[in-house]
Amino acid sequence: MSQSLVRASSVMALGTIASRVTGVLRDITAAAALGFYLVADAFSLGNTLPTIIYILVVGGALNAVFVPQLVRRMKDDPDGGRAYADRLVTLVGLILLVLSLTAVVAAPLIVDLYTPADYPAAEYELAVAFARLCLPQIFFYGLYTMLSQVLNSRGKFGAPMFAPIANNVVAIATFLLFIAVAGTSAAADGALSSREATILGVGTTLGVVMQSLILIPVLRRSGHVWRPRFDWRDAGMGRAGILAFWTIALVLVNQATAVVVTRLATQANIDAAAAGVTAAGLTTYQKAHLVFMLPHSVITVSVVTAMLPALSRVAHSGDFTRMGRELGSTMRFVSALIVPIASVLMVTGAGLAVLLFGYGAAVPEQAAIMGQIVSVFMFSLLPFTLFYVLLRGFYALEDTRTPFFITLVFSVVWLALAVPLFGIVGSGGPQVASLAFTYGLSYWIGLIIAWIVLARRIGSLDSRRTVWAVARMLVAGGLAVGAMVATRAVLVGSLGAFAGQDKVSVLLSLVVLGLVGGCAYLVAAWAMRIREISEALTVVRRKVLTR
Numbered sequence: 001m002s003q004s005l006v007r008a009s010s011v012m013a014l015g016t017i018a019s020r021v022t023g024v025l026r027d028i029t030a031a032a033a034l035g036f037y038l039v040a041d042a043f044s045l046g047n048t049l050p051t052i053i054y055i056l057v058v059g060g061a062l063n064a065v066f067v068p069q070l071v072r073r074m075k076d077d078p079d080g081g082r083a084y085a086d087r088l089v090t091l092v093g094l095i096l097l098v099l100s101l102t103a104v105v106a107a108p109l110i111v112d113l114y115t116p117a118d119y120p121a122a123e124y125e126l127a128v129a130f131a132r133l134c135l136p137q138i139f140f141y142g143l144y145t146m147l148s149q150v151l152n153s154r155g156k157f158g159a160p161m162f163a164p165i166a167n168n169v170v171a172i173a174t175f176l177l178f179i180a181v182a183g184t185s186a187a188a189d190g191a192l193s194s195r196e197a198t199i200l201g202v203g204t205t206l207g208v209v210m211q212s213l214i215l216i217p218v219l220r221r222s223g224h225v226w227r228p229r230f231d232w233r234d235a236g237m238g239r240a241g242i243l244a245f246w247t248i249a250l251v252l253v254n255q256a257t258a259v260v261v262t263r264l265a266t267q268a269n270i271d272a273a274a275a276g277v278t279a280a281g282l283t284t285y286q287k288a289h290l291v292f293m294l295p296h297s298v299i300t301v302s303v304v305t306a307m308l309p310a311l312s313r314v315a316h317s318g319d320f321t322r323m324g325r326e327l328g329s330t331m332r333f334v335s336a337l338i339v340p341i342a343s344v345l346m347v348t349g350a351g352l353a354v355l356l357f358g359y360g361a362a363v364p365e366q367a368a369i370m371g372q373i374v375s376v377f378m379f380s381l382l383p384f385t386l387f388y389v390l391l392r393g394f395y396a397l398e399d400t401r402t403p404f405f406i407t408l409v410f411s412v413v414w415l416a417l418a419v420p421l422f423g424i425v426g427s428g429g430p431q432v433a434s435l436a437f438t439y440g441l442s443y444w445i446g447l448i449i450a451w452i453v454l455a456r457r458i459g460s461l462d463s464r465r466t467v468w469a470v471a472r473m474l475v476a477g478g479l480a481v482g483a484m485v486a487t488r489a490v491l492v493g494s495l496g497a498f499a500g501q502d503k504v505s506v507l508l509s510l511v512v513l514g515l516v517g518g519c520a521y522l523v524a525a526w527a528m529r530i531r532e533i534s535e536a537l538t539v540v541r542r543k544v545l546t547r
Contacts, residue, residue, distance in 0.1 A: 019161060020294050022168035024356065027287055029175035032360030034187040036370065040283040040361075041269050042123045045262070046130025047204055048286065049110055050137035052258060053103055054096070055251055089146050096142035103138060107131040114259055116267045126192060133201025137208040144212035147219055159218040167211035174203025184360040246400035250407050257411040261285075261435055264422050272428030278365045280373075280428040285435060287357070288373035291349075292381065295341040300334045300385045311396040320458040327393050327454075328462030331386050332532040335470045340521040342381040343477040347484040348513050349375035351506045358503075369429040376433050380440030382474070383447040390450040393458070402453060410446035414438055469532050476524035476533075483520040484513045 034040035103110065111127045148160035182196045192200075262282060269281020314323045345352070353371025358364035394403050417438035425434050455461045491509045525533040 017298050019164040019168065020297060022165050022172070023290070024294070026168045026171045026175070027290060028356055028359070029172050029179075031287065031357045031362040031367070032184060033175040033178045033182075034283070035184075035361030035363070036269075036279045036281070036283045036287075036366040037187045037190065037361070038120065038123050038269055038273065038279070038281070039126065039187040039190060039192060041266055041281050042127040043130050043200060044283045044286050045111065045114055045127045045266070046201070047134045049107075049114070049131050050103075050135050050141060050208075052255060053099065053110070053135070054138045054141045055255070085150050089150070092142060092146060093139075096139045100136050100138040103135040104132055107135060114262045114266070116263050116270065118270060119266065120270070122191065126197060129194075129197050130201050133198065134205055137205050140205075140208045140212040144208075144215065147212065147215040151215065151219060159215060163211050163214050166214050167207035170207035170210055171204055174200060174207070177203065179360065187361045246404045250400065250404040253404070253408050253411050257415060260415055261418065264418070264435060265432060268422075268428055268431035271431065275427040277426075277428045278363075278369055280366065280369045280432050284366070284370045284373060284429070285432050288353075288370050288377055288432075288436065291345075291353075291374045292377035295338060295345075296381065296385050296388070299337050300388055311392065315396040315398075321460065323393070323396070324455075324458050324460040325462055327389060328466045331389050331461075331466050332469050333535070334385055334389065335382060335473055336530070336533045336535070338382055338385050339470075339473040339477040340480065340518060342378040343480045343521060344484070344514055344517040345381075346375050346378040346481055347488060347517065348510050349373075349378070351510050351513075355503055355506050355510065369432075372429065373432050373436050376436040377440070379437065380443050382470075383440070383443040386470075387443055387447045387450055390447070390454050393454050394450075397457070399457075402457075403450075406446060406450050406453065409449060410442050413445050414442035417441055469530060472528045472530050473525070473533070476521050476528065476530065479524045480517045480521040484517045487513055487516045 031040075034043055108128050111124065111131055115124060115127065144160075144163065148163075151160055178196060178199050181199060182192070186192055186196060265282040265285040267281075269279055269284075272279055272281065311323065311326060314326065350368045350371035353367045353374060354364050356367070357370060358367035391403050394400070418435055421434040421438060422431050425431055451461065451463070455463055488509065491512065522533070
């Protein structure tokens, strides 16, 4: 990996770590305020809808199209792509504004789409109320993404990664205010007042507003002052539109799948309440998925976001051999760090969740189930990460059509596996776990397809070297899991770790298991001479020591 890529990745990783740490604190306070009850699901649904709709309509297109097109325009246009960026920001901004207003009006219909037929009336009305308060976030999510992409195309990677911290701080303050006003029993009682709902909805929306507006002065300091441009005709917008079409189609497939999964996850909590078992549903699934995304966001997104502009330039020049080497090197680098993290979290997920989320309205039993879902999700972490890298390879080629068909296959496979399995497992936690498990199986299949297709497209992905390295990493990860499982059996007998409310023993067990897993992985990697792991550790150590 080039030094410039490492430097940019390190800056973004630092910002991502800070934003994710505050994000975890946000989720901890959210769980303490609302637990994992049906009321929490209503809030989770209402607060998630803005992201779903934004990504559905324009978000995916911006991420896939904006950077490659801006890089091309910065190189080819006399003004360095300024006018093109202004036109695109103006056009997308108007679309987002209309979309936000329309979504607020249509909130009941949207909520109805994502909830099962037997969803309780009180929770339905609460979800609609949350949706109306949160759906204006659509515009500000879009503003944040557009400003971030303009900054990224200009080589300014840090600020977009730090901006979510403002969002998280406002959200934490919102949940603490809710606890002060309503206490931790309101969610368990199953009803919130209009004042309590307003606190949650307005507070979380204000956080998204802050996240986007904080980038405006940063953009000005970078030398780009946005000016509205409405002269879209014959300005090269058609190329972006063609690319965006397939990306929007891809997102449509993803969101059609998300509708089914959301309805199933919501149904799981209804079934849990009917069966009298521990609450687990949409909130459980979403928080587990957020923990699952944490290492991916810190490592892979940071590396790939820094890589994409340069990769786009290499693809534009037609040097596919170099492009394949860069992609292979990136996959090996991120795998060297992702595999041990997945191995440790696969064993420690339940204990970590109890330690972090078992407070306030969230009883330890609910948190433990969420942690078990995290452990199941770890089966998906490596294929999800490598699939993400490969998709960015297609986007660098300005090919959004192929990812659509690959994602279509992935989605069909996931639903074909998830729906029948959901119907035969136990209520609540097992149903949510079935969704996470089939998610992983589907990503392994999608990864294989994407790898074969892209390798044929560009000639090579350095596949033999990459597969051999990743396979040995997986063996090392498996040995680490075995060492941790054996160690945990001893700890459970001696400390009662993971047994419930004893947070001290849980913390001690997590520290011991993490050390055992990390050391076992490194020893196995040394024995198998996995060079990529030592290289990754050298990069991390150099960056830590030079700060």
